[in-house]
Amino acid sequence: xxxxxxxxxxxxxxxxxxxxxxxxxxxxxxxxxxxxxxxxxxxxxxxxxxxxxxxxxxxxxxxxxxxxxxxxxxxxxxxxxxxxxxxxxxxxxxxxxxxxxxxxxxxxxxxxxxxxxxxxxxxxxxxxxxxxxxxxxxxxxxxxxxxxxxxxxxxxxxxxxxxxxxxxxxxxxxxxxxxxxxxxxxxxxxxxxxxxx
Numbered sequence: 731x732x733x734x735x736x737x738x739x740x741x742x743x744x745x746x747x748x749x750x751x752x753x754x755x756x757x758x759x760x761x762x763x764x765x766x767x768x769x770x771x772x773x774x775x776x777x778x779x780x781x782x783x784x785x786x787x788x789x790x791x792x793x794x795x796x797x798x799x800x801x802x803x804x805x806x807x808x809x810x811x812x813x814x815x816x817x818x819x820x821x822x823x824x825x826x827x828x829x830x831x832x833x834x835x836x837x838x839x840x841x842x843x844x845x846x847x848x849x850x851x852x853x854x855x856x857x858x859x860x861x862x863x864x865x866x867x868x869x870x871x872x873x874x875x876x877x878x879x880x881x882x883x884x885x886x887x888x889x890x891x892x893x894x895x896x897x898x899x900x901x902x903x904x905x906x907x908x909x910x911x912x913x914x915x916x917x918x919x920x921x922x923x924x925x926x927x
Contacts, residue, residue, distance in 0.1 A: 735762035743771065747778055754778075756786040760793060772796055791901040801901070803908045810908050812920045815901060821919060822907045823899025825869035831892040832861045840889045841865065848882070849874045867896075 733741065743759050759775070760768040768790075775784060775797055788794055794801050795815050803811045803818070811818055828845075832838050837858065842865065845853045849871040856864040886894075 736764065736767055739763060740767070740771065743775075751782065753783045753785070756784060758788060759786055760788070760790065768793075791905055795901045803905055805909055805911075810911065810919070811904075818901065818904045819899045820869060822904040823869065824866050824903060824907075826867040826872070826896050826898055827856070828865045828867055828894060828896045830863045830865065830894045832863060833890045833892050835860050838863060838890055841891065844885070844889060848878055861892075 739759055739762055743756060746754050746756060756775075760771050763771065772793065775786075778784065779797070779799075784797075786797065798815065800812065801815060801818060802809045811822065813821070830838075830841060841863065842853065842855050845865055845867070849867060852868050853871070854866050856866050858864075886892075
């Protein structure tokens with residue numbers, strides 16, 4: 731009986747883990763799997779990494795984010811950045827993305843000046859398509875969030891905003907930014923990690 735690509739991956743991972751090895755190397759372990767199978771394998775790997783070191787390669791940034799205690803980003807065969815997910819997002823991330831749903835499809839000229847005045851001048855509009863608008867808020871302005879959101883919620887109607895959400899930079903954005911760094915201008919960035927023996 732021939733196995734599908736996803737089932738071959740599952741079998742390979744199972745074989746790699748059944749020997750109780752202390753170090754396991756996995757190359758693209760969830761490639762070719764559907765989302766449900768991928769999630770199940772992630773849960774199993776999270777459980778298995780408690781007793782061993784698992785080194786894996788992946789092109790799925792959400793997989794690296796979920797499974798990686800330390801994440802290395804490579805470019806042209808060279809490690810460009812290494813560290814925890816939080817370290818990489820703080821170092822290379824754009825900060826926060828605020829996605830706003832407007833009450834109309836007309837251009838909104840009120841929100842950006844409001845955010846620049848309330849949070850900081852480096853807030854920039856990333857896109858405005860139909861009734862959705864995305865604003866980039868630098869990480870350094872997060873200290874202003876404490877008092878901001880209560881006032882912002884009260885001003886939504888005046889600003890012509892129906893609803894909003896805010897997310898921190900994704901590892902995908904970090905990966906793209908590291909990949910676009912000028913080779914000469916940027917040396918490798920590695921988080922200061924104390925080795926525990």
